[in-house]
Amino acid sequence: MTVGVDGPDPVRRRRDAVRNRELLAEAAREVFAEQGLDAPLDVIARRAGVGNATLYRHFPSRAALVDEVFRDSLTKTMAAGERARTTKDAWRGLLDYMDAVFTGLAADRGAIDLMTTRLENVATLEAVHAHNRETVDVLLRRGREQGAVRGDLTTEDLLFALAALSRAVPALTTAGPDAWRRALALLLDGLRASPAAAPLPEPSLTPAQLGDVLEHLGPHR
Numbered sequence: 001m002t003v004g005v006d007g008p009d010p011v012r013r014r015r016d017a018v019r020n021r022e023l024l025a026e027a028a029r030e031v032f033a034e035q036g037l038d039a040p041l042d043v044i045a046r047r048a049g050v051g052n053a054t055l056y057r058h059f060p061s062r063a064a065l066v067d068e069v070f071r072d073s074l075t076k077t078m079a080a081g082e083r084a085r086t087t088k089d090a091w092r093g094l095l096d097y098m099d100a101v102f103t104g105l106a107a108d109r110g111a112i113d114l115m116t117t118r119l120e121n122v123a124t125l126e127a128v129h130a131h132n133r134e135t136v137d138v139l140l141r142r143g144r145e146q147g148a149v150r151g152d153l154t155t156e157d158l159l160f161a162l163a164a165l166s167r168a169v170p171a172l173t174t175a176g177p178d179a180w181r182r183a184l185a186l187l188l189d190g191l192r193a194s195p196a197a198a199p200l201p202e203p204s205l206t207p208a209q210l211g212d213v214l215e216h217l218g219p220h221r
Contacts, residue, residue, distance in 0.1 A: 021058045023048040028069045032110030037066060063121040070114055073104060074128040077115075081135035090142035091149070095188065097135060098162070102184055105169050106177065112170070116163040116214055133159065143191075150193045154204040161187055163214055 027048035031039045041062065045055040059065040080100035087093030105112050114125055115132070136155050143149030165180075165187055172179040205213065 017058075020048070020050050020054055023050065024055055024058055024065070025068050028065050029110075032066075032069060032113075033108045036109050037062075037113040041065070061121065066114070067122045067124050070111065071124045073108070073111060074114070074124045077101060077104065078128055078131045081131055085135060085138050089148075090139050090146050091192075094139045094143060094149075094191075097139065098184060098188060101132075101162075102166070102169065102180055105166050106173055106180055109170055112166050116166055144193075147193055149191055150197055150200075152200045153191055156205040156207060156210045157200070158191065160205060160210055160213060 024044065028044045031044050031047060035043075041055060042052055044065075045052050048055070055065075059068065077100070080097055084093035084097035084100075087096065101115070105115065115129075133155065136158055140149055140153060140155060140158065144151055144153075165183055168183065169180045172183065
């Protein structure tokens with residue numbers, strides 16, 4: 001290593017900085033998956049083998065770290081939504097989309113927090129929440145038009161039900177890695193149009209009320 005009056009070689013410093021950022025992102029990915037998004041940041045720093053100051057130099061806020069860790073997986077969720085929207089059979093599209101979303105949730109506890117709670121200033125997360133809502137709205141509307149989905153079901157009804165079920169995914173996976181599939185299938189079957197279905201009690205949650213409910217639901221513990 002070349003050392004001068006200004007300290008270590010700038011190339012070496014840049015290389016070390018890149019490596020530290022990679023270590024922090026990988027450690028955060030592991031810790032968030034294990035403990036959820038409210039995991040202590042100092043735990044992440046220790047697992048990465050760096051100090052807290054190094055963590056904050058690369059990621060000045062939890063939101064910045066979350067965005068770095070989950071950007072790729074959130075982009076994949078949006079891609080799954082786009083595929084579902086182009087499926088001619090809206091019911092099939094909904095099933096495939098829910099399967100893709102819950103497969104991701106079952107693999108990562110942090111992803112559950114991402115999809116079901118508010119975390120401000122995470123640009124990618126805000127985009128995927130909006131895209132998820134739009135995807136569900138499109139699929140339900142088309143499902144009603146095709147006679148596959150009950151007519152009194154709202155987007156807020158389904159988003160809340162999915163959020164509530166997703167909270168149980170970590171517990172379900174202790175029984176078996178795919179135990180959540182039965183619960184999801186049962187939930188989705190209740191969406192089907194049926195002459196025997198009793199009307200849902202009124203009223204449905206408004207979008208604002210749904211946001212408040214999810215905020216009170218809080219991170220999974």
